[in-house]
Amino acid sequence: MATGGFATPNDNPDDIQLNDSEFKAIFDTAHELKIPVTAHVYTPELMHKLIGFGITGMEHGSLMDKETAKMFEDTGTYLVPTFTPYQDTVEGDEESMAKRPKEFCRKLHLYQDRLRKGREIILESNIKLGYGTDFVTVHNNYENGWEYYAWLTSGADPFRVLQAATRNNAEICEVDKITGTIEPGKFADISGWHKDLLKDPYALLDCSFVMKEGIVYNTENYSNLK
Incomplete structure (x- = not known):
């Protein structure tokens, strides 16, 4: 500090x-x-x-x-x-x-x-x-x-x-x-989104799934959490 x-x-x-x-x-x-x-x-x-x-x-x-x-x-x-x-x-x-x-x-x-x-x-x-x-x-x-x-x-x-x-x-x-990019030899840590991240500033609030070390975890739609 x-x-x-x-x-x-x-x-x-x-x-x-x-x-x-x-x-x-x-x-x-x-x-x-x-x-x-x-x-x-x-x-x-x-x-x-x-x-x-x-x-x-x-x-x-x-x-x-x-x-x-x-x-x-x-x-x-x-x-x-x-x-x-x-x-x-x-x-x-x-x-x-x-x-x-x-x-x-x-x-x-x-x-x-x-x-x-x-x-x-x-x-x-x-x-x-x-x-x-x-x-x-x-x-x-x-x-x-x-x-x-x-x-x-x-x-x-x-x-x-x-x-x-x-x-x-x-x-x-x-x-x-081990992480940060998607390439062979790194963890399969990937996330997907319902909306277009390149066009919609709200898109990152609406996650479709998270893959952690190759295992997929589905997520709630953000609109249902408000």
């Missing part, structure tokens, strides 16, 4: 919560052990600093600017953006925002323009992106298709989103030798 957050009541996304000596200790230890380092981070200032320390990747990055995006591209640092918690803010849905806790709502308004611009920069960049949700209070974990909706309605290429959720996520988690 390198910075404060949006949902937490007593800090802000701009707050840096560790000093340089603490960061150095973390990175030195991780590099000696040859393990990756990632961080919860929002601001360009801290993203610059963490790239300088040799971070593997970061989560959120919601207040991205163009200079920082270029640093990600040049160093191969990955980013897992989490769009859903700020979707109502980006869309300007005041009714939905008003349902959030008071401090959460205040920060969403305070950072609204930067959240919109940051998302635009992330999706226009060539940063290696993973797929995550950070739902917190907005959805249940099994509703992760709302993150797909957030990407597509923000103009993301569907193929890029699907690649982020499969191949890229497997590489980020260092399990790409």
Whole structure:
């Protein structure tokens, strides 16, 4: 937790919560052990600093600017953006925002323009992106298709989103030798959908089946679960 957050009541996304000596200790230890380092981070200032320390990747990055995006591209640092918690803010849905806790709502308004611009920069960049949700209070974990909706309605290429959720996520988690793509020698982990993922932003909410290691598990239709 390198910075404060949006949902937490007593800090802000701009707050840096560790000093340089603490960061150095973390990175030195991780590099000696040859393990990756990632961080919860929002601001360009801290993203610059963490790239300088040799971070593997970061989560959120919601207040991205163009200079920082270029640093990600040049160093191969990955980013897992989490769009859903700020979707109502980006869309300007005041009714939905008003349902959030008071401090959460205040920060969403305070950072609204930067959240919109940051998302635009992330999706226009060539940063290696993973797929995550950070739902917190907005959805249940099994509703992760709302993150797909957030990407597509923000103009993301569907193929890029699907690649982020499969191949890229497997590489980020260092399990790409066994999963993440469909090819001989990997787990037969496959899912099918009732709707066209390339055209319908709601499609990921309506799963037809999940195949886990070759065994098919049928699922309920999402419309029956509402």
